[in-house]
Amino acid sequence: MTRLEELPVQLHDIEKAHELLDGVIERTPVAHSRALETALGSPVFFKAENLQRSGSFKVRGAYVRMAKLSAEEKARGVVAASAGNHAQGVALAASKLGIDARIYMPMGAALPKVTATRSHGAEVVLHGSTVDEALAEAKRYADETGAVFVHPFDNADIIAGQGTLGLEILEQVPDVDTILVGVGGGGLLAGLSVAVRAKEKQLGKKIRIIGVQAEHAAAYPPSLAADALVPLKKVTTIADGIAVGRPGQMPFDIIKELVDDVHTVSEDDIARALIFLMERNKFVVEPAGSVPVAAVMNSAIKEKYGDLGTTVCLLSGGNIDPMLMLKVIQRGLSAAGRYLTVRLMLTDRPGELTSISSIISANSANVTGVNYTGASGALSMGEVFITIDMETKGHEHCEEVLGALKEAGYQPIVVY
Template identity: 85%
Template sequence: MRKIVSEVSAELPVHLSDIEEAATLLKPVIERTQVEHSRALSSQLNSEVFFKCENLQRSGSFKVRGAYVRMAKLTDDEKARGVVAASAGNHAQGVALAAAALGISARIYMPLGAALPKVTATRSRGAEVVLHGATVDEALAEAKRYAEETGAVFVHPFDNPDIIAGQGTIGLEILEQVPDVDTIIVGVGGGGLLAGIAVAVREMEAKLGRKIRIIGVQAEHAAAYPPSLAADALVPLKKVSTIADGIAVGRPGQLPFDIIKELVDDVHTVSEDDIARALIFLMERNKLVVEPAGSVPLAAVMNQALKEKYGDLGTTVCVLSGGNIDPMLMLKVIQRGLSAAGRYMTIRLMLTDRPGELTTISKIISDNDANVTGVNYTGASGALSMGEVFITIDMETKGHEHCKQVQAALSEAGYEPVVVY
C-alpha cells in the first residue's frame, strides 16, 4: 500500500460533505444498526472488539445505503425511465428496496446460480428479476446493454460517487458509536464500502486529533485488490471462487480503487476455512447470522495475521456487512467451519466385507469419545478387490488433538483412515 496521506486529496471523487449529505437523505430510510461488543474475542485478543451489525440492516445488508442515495438524486426524467442493476443478491435487494421507497421501476439481472432466497426477496420488493449469465460480471454486462438500449439508469454496485458516499455513512456511525476506535476492518469486493468508510474516517481524523487504522479484507480466491494495488492499476482476476459470494468480484471499481490506494492502510486476504470459522463463531458466541462475505473482517482477526503484522490492534470494529445467507450454503459452511475447528471429521476406510467389522470400528470410535453421526459404504470401486468395501464415517470431535487421537486409535487397530474433511 502507499503511504497514508495526511489529508484527503481534493481530487478524490467523494468527500466528507458528500457523506454527510447522504446521511441526511438516509435518515428516514435505513436503520442505524447497532454495535455489539464481543466479550469472547476481546478476551482472546486482549483488546476490545466490536461488530458493526449491518447484517441487521433493512434488506439484510449495507447495500441499501448506497442504492438509495444514488437513486434519490436522480432527476424526475431519470426516475421516469426506471433503473437497472446487476447483483448476486445484496445490491439487488438494496436497489429493489430503494426503488419501492422512491416509486421507481427496477429491473435487476442476477446470475443463474444466485441463491433462491435472494432472488425471492428481490422480487418480493417489486423489482423485475432476470436471471442471466453464470457470473455477476456477465449479469453486469447484460444490465449495461439493457441500459444503453432502453435509457434506463444503470445503478452500479460500487463504482459511483453517490454509492460510495452512501456506504460511507457507516464510517460516521462507527465514529459516533465507538469514539475510541483504533482499527476498522472491512470486507472488500468491488471496494465501495471500504472506500466510503475510508473517506469518512480520514476526513474526521483532523477533528479527532489521532490516526485510525483502516484495513480491507478479501477472500483469497477473489482477491483482486492486492495485485491491483501492487501494480497501481486495475488487475482483473481470471477466476473467482469463494463461499463469500457477496464479495466475489473479479475487478475492482476504478473510483473505489483510487480512494483505497490513497487512504487505506492495507488489504489482507483470508482462506475459506478462516471465513467458515468466523461465521461459526458469530453464530455460537454472538448469536448473529452473518453471510460469509460479512464475516471476512472477523476471519482476519481470528487467524492472527493482523496481530502478527501490527501487534496490538487496540479497540477494533469489524463491519459485518450482510446477513443474507442461503440456508443450503449455511449448512455447507457450518460443516466446513466445524471441520476447520476440529469439531467435525469425516474419514474413509477400506474394510474387509465381513460381519462385525463395522461394530469393531464403532467401538474404537466410541472408546475414544467421538460421536458417529453418519455412515456410508460402497463396494463399487475399481480400487477395491473382491470382498472389500469403502466406508465413510462422519463424527463429532472435540478439537484437532482429539481428531488425531481417533485416527491414531484406528491406525493402531490395523486400519488406514483417510481424512476427507
C-alpha cells in the same frame, strides 16, 4: 499522492447522504465481543449491519444514488446487477421511491436472495454464471432501453451512501483505533475511508483502516501492487457477496490513497468466523460479512500489526442461503476440529462396522453418519469403502481417534 480534497467523494457528500437516509434505514447496533477481546488483548466490537433493512449495507448507496435521479430519469426506470445484496438494496430503494427496477442476477444466485429481491417488486432476470457477466448484460440493457444503470460500487453517490457507515462507527465507537471491512468491488471500503480520514483531524488521531478479501477472490492486492486494475482470471469463494473479479476504478483510486492494507483470509477462516458469530454473538452473518472477524481470528493479522487497539469489525450483511449455511457450518466445524469425516477400505464381512464403531466410541467421538460403497475400480472383490462422519472435540481429539483407528490396522483418509 492525491490529497483528500481532490478525491471524487468528499465528507460533505457523505453527510448529505446521511441526511437523505434519515428515516429510510436502520441505525444498526454495535456489539462487544468479550471472546475476541480476550484473544487480542484489546476491545473488539461488531458493527451489525447484517441487521440492516434488506439484510446488508447495500441499501444505503442504492437509495442515495436513486433518490438523486431527476424525474425524467426515474420515469425511465433503473437496472442493476448483483449476486444478491445490491439487488435487494436497489429493489427496496426502488419500491420506496416509486421506480421500476430490473435486476440481473447470476444463474447460481442464492434462492432466498432472488426471492427477497422479487418480494420488493423488482423484475429479476437470471443471466450468466458470474456477477461480472450479469453486470455486462445489465449495461447492455441500459444502453438499449435508456434505463438508468445503478452500479454496485463504481459510482460517487453509491460510495457516499456506503460511507455513512464510517460516520456511524465513529459516533458509536469514538475511541476506535482499527476498522476492518470486507472488500468486493470496493465501494464500502472507499466511502468509509473517506469519512474516517476526513474526521481524523477532529478526533486527533490516526485510525488504521484494513480491507479484507477472500484469498480466491482477492483482486485488490495485485491491483494495488501494480497501481492499476488487475482483473482475476478466476473467482471461487463461499463469500459470494464479495466475489468480484475486478475492482471499481473510482473505489480503487480512493482505496489506494486512504486504506492502510488489504488482508486476505482463507475459506476455512471464513467458515470458522461465521460459526463463531453464530455461537458467541447469536448473529446470522453471510460469509462476506464475516471476513473482518476471520481476519481478527487469524493470528497473521496480529503478528503483522501487533496491538490493534480498539477494533471494529463491520459485519456487512446477513443474507445467507440456508443450504450454503449447512455447508459452511460443516466446513467451519471441521476446520475447528469439531467435525471429522474419514474414509476407510474394509473387508466386506460381518462385524467390521461394529469393530470400527467400538474404537470410535471408546475414544469418545460420536458417529453422525455412515455411508457404504462397493462400486469403485480401486476395490477388489469383497472390499468396500465406508465413509464415517463424527463429532469431535478439537484437533487433538481428532488425532486421538485417527491414531486409534490406525493402531487397530485401519488406514483412515481424512475427507473433512
